[in-house]
Amino acid sequence: xxxxxxxxxxxxxxxxxxxxxxxxxxxxxxxxxxxxxxxxxxxxxxxxxxxxxxxxxxxxxxxxxxxxxxxxxxxxxxxxxxxxxxxxxxxxxxxxxxxxxxxxxxxxxxxxxxxxxxxxxxxxxxxxxxxxxxxxxxxxxxxxxxxxxxxxxxxxxxxxxxxxxxxxxxxxxxxxxxxxxxxxxxxxxxxxxxxxxxxxxxxxxxxxxxxxxxxxxxxxxxxxxxxxxxxxxxxxxxxxxxxxxxxxxx
Amino acid sequence: xxxxxxxxxxxxxxxxxxxxxxxxxxxxxxxxxxxxxxxxxxxxxxxxxxxxxxxxxxxxxxxxxxxxxxxxxxxxxxxxxxxxxxxxxxxxxxxxxxxxxxxxxxxxxxxxxxxxxxxxxxxxxxxxxxxxxxxxxxxxxxxxxxxxxxxxxxxxxxxxxxxxxxxxxxxxxxxxxxxxxxxxxxxxxxxxxxxxxxx
Amino acid sequence: xxxxxxxxxxxxxxxxxxxxxxxxxxxxxxxxxxxxxxxxxxxxxxxxxxxxxxxxxxxxxxxxxxxxxxxxxxxxxxxxxxxxxxx
Numbered sequence: 001x002x003x004x005x006x007x008x009x010x011x012x013x014x015x016x017x018x019x020x021x022x023x024x025x026x027x028x029x030x031x032x033x034x035x036x037x038x039x040x041x042x043x044x045x046x047x048x049x050x051x052x053x054x055x056x057x058x059x060x061x062x063x064x065x066x067x068x069x070x071x072x073x074x075x076x077x078x079x080x081x082x083x084x085x086x087x088x089x090x091x092x093x094x095x096x097x098x099x100x101x102x103x104x105x106x107x108x109x110x111x112x113x114x115x116x117x118x119x120x121x122x123x124x125x126x127x128x129x130x131x132x133x134x135x136x137x138x139x140x141x142x143x144x145x146x147x148x149x150x151x152x153x154x155x156x157x158x159x160x161x162x163x164x165x166x167x168x169x170x171x172x173x174x175x176x177x178x179x180x181x182x183x184x185x186x187x188x189x190x191x192x193x194x195x196x197x198x199x200x201x202x203x204x205x206x207x208x209x210x211x212x213x214x215x216x217x218x219x220x221x222x223x224x225x226x227x228x229x230x231x232x233x234x235x236x237x238x239x240x241x242x243x244x245x246x247x248x249x250x
Numbered sequence: 251x252x253x254x255x256x257x258x259x260x261x262x263x264x265x266x267x268x269x270x271x272x273x274x275x276x277x278x279x280x281x282x283x284x285x286x287x288x289x290x291x292x293x294x295x296x297x298x299x300x301x302x303x304x305x306x307x308x309x310x311x312x313x314x315x316x317x318x319x320x321x322x323x324x325x326x327x328x329x330x331x332x333x334x335x336x337x338x339x340x341x342x343x344x345x346x347x348x349x350x351x352x353x354x355x356x357x358x359x360x361x362x363x364x365x366x367x368x369x370x371x372x373x374x375x376x377x378x379x380x381x382x383x384x385x386x387x388x389x390x391x392x393x394x395x396x397x398x399x400x401x402x403x404x405x406x407x408x409x410x411x412x413x414x415x416x417x418x419x420x421x422x423x424x425x426x427x428x429x430x431x432x433x434x435x436x437x438x439x440x441x442x443x444x445x446x447x448x449x
Numbered sequence: 450x451x452x453x454x455x456x457x458x459x460x461x462x463x464x465x466x467x468x469x470x471x472x473x474x475x476x477x478x479x480x481x482x483x484x485x486x487x488x489x490x491x492x493x494x495x496x497x498x499x500x501x502x503x504x505x506x507x508x509x510x511x512x513x514x515x516x517x518x519x520x521x522x523x524x525x526x527x528x529x530x531x532x533x534x535x536x
Contacts, residue, residue: 010463014253047460050255054265056274058258061457093257101253106459108469109487221452243488245454284493285501285508330495365508409496432497433513433520446515 012049012101015074017094023161027127028091029065029077034102039068042134043111043216043244046074046104050086060086063131063218063244064105067138074102077161079127110216110244114142118214118240121206122150123227125197125219128246129154129161132218136166140173147175149213151205153197153223156185179205197223202230209235218244269333270440276332281394284428288363288393288414295398297382298417299347302355309347311398317342320381324404326411327440339402341383344375347418355420359427360401363414368427369436370403370410372420379405382415407438407445455489458498461512462486465519468531476528479507483528486510 015032022028045063066075080091094100112120112135120139122132129152139148154160160180170178181201182194195201207213215236217227224243231241264275298308309317321340327333358375360368374380383402384391391397396413403410409429430436435444443449455471462470471487482504489509493499497513502525509525523529 009465009467010460045456045459050258051253052258053254053256056259061453061460089255089258094255098256099253100255103460103464106463106469106471107456107487108459108472109485110456243454244456245452280495282493282495284496284499286492286506429496429513431524432511432522433515433518434496446513446518447520 010103010106012103014099015102016099017096018073020094020096023077023163024159026080026091026159027077027161029075030090030094032074032076032100032102034074037074038105039070040064040074040105041108041111041113042067042138043131044105044107044134045131046076046102047106048076048086048090049101049103050089051101058086061106063134065130065133065137067134067141069141077127077130077133110218110242112138112214112216114138114144116214117146119207119211120146120148121213121215121231122148122152123197123202123206123215123217123219123231124150124152125217125223125227126154126159126246127161128217128219128223128244130218131244132216133162133166135216136169136173136176139176140169143173145175147177147207148173149177149179149206151179151181151197151201153181153183153219155183157182157187177205197227197230199230199233202227203234206231206234209237212237212240215241216244217241219246221245270327271443272331273327273333273440274331276334279334279395280328280330280332282328282330282409283394283413284366285364290363290393290398290414292398296416297347297399299351300417300419301351301353302420302422305352307351314342314382314399315384317346320378322381322402324402326404326408329407329409329434329438329440329445333440338387339381339383340385340388341381341399341402343378344380344382344418345378347382348376351420353420355422357421357424359419359421359425360410360412360415361417361419362412363416366412366414366428368401368410368412369421369425369430370406371424371437374403374406375418379403405439407435407440409434410438453491453494455485455487455491455500457491458486458489458500458510458512461498461514461519465521470529470531472532474530475509475526476530477502477505477507477509478525478527480505481527486529 015034018033019031049059062076065077078090081087292311295311323338325335381402384399401412401415459471476483489500500510511522513520
């Protein structure tokens with residue numbers, strides 16, 4: 001699978017939308033059928049290219065949300081950015097049966113491989129949860145034993161992606177823990193007031209540095225920098241921290 | 251492969267007659283940056299012309315803004331295919347800045363805060379073709395658009411109109427600047443569609 | 450302005466190289482700092498990728514996609530270290 005994904009140069013291929021699932025009022029998951037898809041590793045992304053009838057083109061990168069299984073589909077979760085050029089088309093206009101061009105899978109750095117034996121800490125800011133979800137799903141499918149912890153920071157409970165699936169992984173996948181942090185509005189009756197992700201949150205809900213976890217941080221630049229700085233300050237080895245920044249205006 | 255996305259329009263744009271080839275009309279002002287936006291306090295700002303023999307002539311902000319200025323209305327054309335018509339600027343003409351500069355060089359390199367460079371032949375800066383602009387649409391030029399002051403060379407693609415400009419260097423041989431070294435055209439005439447090297 | 454990182458260059462680099470360059474380690478010509486290409490700060494999306502050192506902000510790599518060719522400028526990297534596949 002990894003070998004197939006890494007050999008040869010890449011070209012564009014057509015993907016057909018076979019299903020679309022709303023995740024939040026502003027995000028939806030596209031389920032794409034891509035013939036001869038070589039498979040992918042959790043954390044990898046694809047480039048999506050749209051061509052307007054007059055030939056105008058726009059290209060963006062999106063993380064793959066699904067874990068690969070033979071014969072499976074490629075799922076992308078798209079967060080709509082209101083001033084965006086591509087994302088509103090993907091969340092609001094694209095219909096089942098429509099095709100888009102994809103190039104991928106790409107990116108070999110921000111990936112988790114089952115052969116990694118260390119515990120894993122996933123730090124997600126907003127839609128940065130998408131590639132980390134692929135890791136959680138891959139671990140679940142493989143029934144992998146490495147313990148995972150996820151700290152997921154969202155603006156409000158309504159903004160949480162995979163709101164129903166994440167608790168299922170907590171319940172069904174032994175050794176997966178989840179902590180949700182809210183920056184604007186916490187759920188009714190929550191003991192934790194809304195706040196930015198901070199040292200106590202990561203110290204309490206992450207792994208101690210002694211456990212030498214592999215840390216994956218994904219989100220907007222400010223989130224990624226804050227979270228990575230906190231990890232280093234807590235004593236985590238910078239070599240074990242991998243980050244991916246999400247742009248703000250696609 | 252050519253999949254056309256039905257209903258995908260991209261950014262609002264219109265193709266109108268009279269634009270350089272391949273350009274679309276835009277009504278907003280897209281911001282393109284090759285790096286972080288520098289914030290330059292006016293008391294730290296200066297603009298320096300350096301000749302090929304090492305001679306220097308500098309202006310600080312108050313000296314610069316005391317020079318005679320032009321109010322100009324020009325069309326601008328970005329290599330990423332947007333054009334904006336009738337933009338209004340206030341700036342100091344390069345004719346004014348270069349009036350007392352002794353040089354035999356045929357080319358210049360424009361330098362900016364943050365390290366950006368772009369090359370322009372000297373004759374493209376003379377005879378009312380180029381300005382160091384410090385007001386756009388009647389307002390002080392925003393940092394995102396190159397403030398305190400930017401180059402304005404509207405007859406070339408807009409990457410030649412360097413933002414955050416702080417110097418002009420006279421050079422004997424043409425040399426590529428930041429984008430020119432990375433594949434863009436050495437001259438960049440929008441009417442000849444000189445986008446990339448070899449166009 | 451979009452602020453991405455070198456991970457987002459993977460597709461454009463895989464179009465011209467047969468392996469994933471984002472896992473390569475660069476050494477910045479400006480400050481000598483190093484890291485994975487994936488960790489560079491990415492700017493200038495519309496005209497091309499401008500990948501800057503997260504430590505000193507110097508440009509390490511520029512990639513411009515023309516209609517029929519790709520231009521890759523690496524003068525900001527004094528060294529690239531690439532893992533060999535399958536070793």
